[in-house]
Amino acid sequence: MKMKAAVTPAESAPFEIEEVELQEPQTNEVLIKVVASGVCHTDAVARDQEAPTPLPAVLGHEGSGIIEKVGPGVKSVEEGDHVVLSYVSCGQCENCLQGNIAYCERMTPLNFGGKMLDGSQRLSKDGEHLSSFFGQSSFGMYAVANERNVVKVDKDIDLAVLGPLGCGIQTGSGTVMNKLKPQFGETIAVYGCGAVGLSAIMGARLTGVSKIMAVDVHDSRLELAKELGATHTFNGSEVDVVEEINKETDGGTHYAVETTGAAKVTRQSLQALRPMGTSAVVGMTQDMSFNVFDDVMAEGKSLSGAIEGESIPQIFIPRLIDFYKKGKFPFDRLVKYYNLEDINQAFDDSANGSTVKPIVKMDHA
Incomplete structure (x- = not known):
């Protein structure tokens, strides 16, 4: 499918709003209609090549949205579910098997290496591959992510505010x-x-x-x-x-x-x-x-x-949301919203300290 996304073309270059191609979800993957994505310092680190993410890429790793389609083998979510996207882990190494998924032995290549969990790629532009980020690349209108990235959340909360729970806030x-x-x-x-x-x-x-x-x-x-x-x-x-x-x-x-x-x-x-x-x-x-x-x-x-608050996102993020609903964890006081087209301004405001947590909203109208 074709969609609009913010592409990072080269080191320290401004984001460019481009039409890109997104492949269908494969085994254990889901397609998410992205509602919003938090802007995190880690995105800036990847843009500026202080972290080993191959460019060009579609960055973004604090996505929130709605499940549009599920691939073969997906069991934890279904179409229509509201979700927050977090980091990806392999689920097979010693640390993952012991429940220490934030210290997955493949953490760096899986989240910064530009490819999906199965080693393939889902994003391209004019026939050339674009790197993914944290297995989600949420600076786009849609995202394909592994089921391990996905956290099902309550439908009675504005999805736009929830994305930053996937990284910075957790x-x-x-x-x-x-x-x-x-x-x-x-x-x-x-x-x-x-x-x-x-x-x-x-x-x-x-x-x-x-x-x-x-x-x-x-x-x-x-x-x-x-x-x-x-x-x-x-x-x-x-x-x-x-x-x-x-x-x-x-x-x-x-x-x-x-x-x-x-x-x-x-x-x-x-x-x-x-x-x-x-x-x-x-x-x-x-x-x-x-x-x-x-x-x-x-x-x-x-x-x-x-790393990542040593959290298991599928357990910890719903607990944070419960505290939020009870008025005990008012993380919404940190945020300011921007349109996708204003993503460069969002990063500037984050860097100069005028906005604590920018969130980029996607316009699907």
Whole structure:
């Protein structure tokens, strides 16, 4: 079928709205009529070739939509179901079989390698293949995805708002709720108050921690962080974050979530921990230096990576939606909507911080 999609033609190039060809779903795949797709920093990373996604490509990995057609072997969804699309995993490696699908041994090639789970491709333009992204490529009017990508959701919620649950929002909240699992009365610091960080703050509030420290360099985001559950806020460009957090927590937090990808901030997240504390890094941090004895070993601290909030999307996303329906997880406060034709503006607004979580809506009229 022919459809309109936002194509990334080359490294760091603007998105181009093009007519592309999408093949029919194959075994264990579904065709989704995309309603909307969140804009995530990971899309920008792929566009700018900081991640190994072959170009040209149709990016987008926070899709939401309606099942239009199911391929052979699909059992979990049927035509007409409302769904959120998340990352894909192989389901066969040791980690997947143990339930650790966020650490699938094929995670990078399956989500960034440009091909579907079976190694083939579904997208093309003028006879030339286009790479897929996260097995869904949701910056288009339709998407073909493996059944493993798909999360069935309630039909009584606006589908347009749900897409970011597939990556950014489950990453932030899941890192707190699934990985760190703070206990009632403990403390946590969140570094970076974008969509991932603010989701971590909302997740932390659900756990009953006593203090939630929010760190950013934008006062507007710190104010929103406070409204969403942060008990203390610090502008990292104005204060010594480590000193202030140590003062407010009597020796450091039990946990930290580092979302910025900045080496300096990653080290701060370690230094502002109390002995035996843990910092979970979710930002794409590059090379950095720290003193292993002073920053880690001497006080039994841990620095750990976290992918996709260590969530099983089909279990975790419906739970987040239930919290949302009860008014306990108001992630809709993060979003602003854009038309597909304005996707470049959406990315600009995300980069400059004027929009926390852009969502691109598809016009099927």
